[in-house]
Amino acid sequence: MAQPEASATITVFTQGHGMRYWLMKAEPEELGIADLAALPTQTVGWCGVRNYQARNFMRDQMQQGDRALFYHSGVKEPGVAGIVEVCSSPYPDPTQFDPKSHYYDPKSKPEAPRWQQVDVRYIKRTRYLPLSAMRAEPDLEGMLLLVRGNRLSITPVEPAHWRAVMRLLGEAP
């Protein structure tokens, strides 16, 4: 069966040296920035992505060394909580084969894995930047996270938007 391709084209913005910026959503009930920081290796496999467009970003676009905004979703006040770094190549998400997993996909077979993941590494916890504050920031206009109707759990971030977020976080660009 052919896998659907992304219905809309989203440009992935690269800098001169090829590093890309991302935003990755996590539900802190499952994995928050504090949990990530407390893990022995401070790395985690970004499992559970079950959207083809988000999967394709990991599979086709992400590179080791890319930075990502770590975003808390599904909470009273969603927002950016930290920064992580992509630290692996894409590889099959093991939870798709685990019948006990919430992310189990009975249609995916080990010989033809449907879902991929990357590992990410904790870089730092930042000042909390709520979604509401991001919406109020003119420099973030057009950021995919803020575009009406967008539900992607992984989105590319334009360098200009990344710089604006770093400024709002009080972080060096």
Place this chain on the structure above:
DNA sequence: GCCAACGTTGGC
């Protein structure tokens, strides 16, 4: 808890 938005499924 609501519901808009949107992705997936499956009958035809």
Place this chain on the structure above:
DNA sequence: GCCAACGTTGGC
């Protein structure tokens, strides 16, 4: 290949 029904996401 169309598209209605259904399920999920995720902010509010």
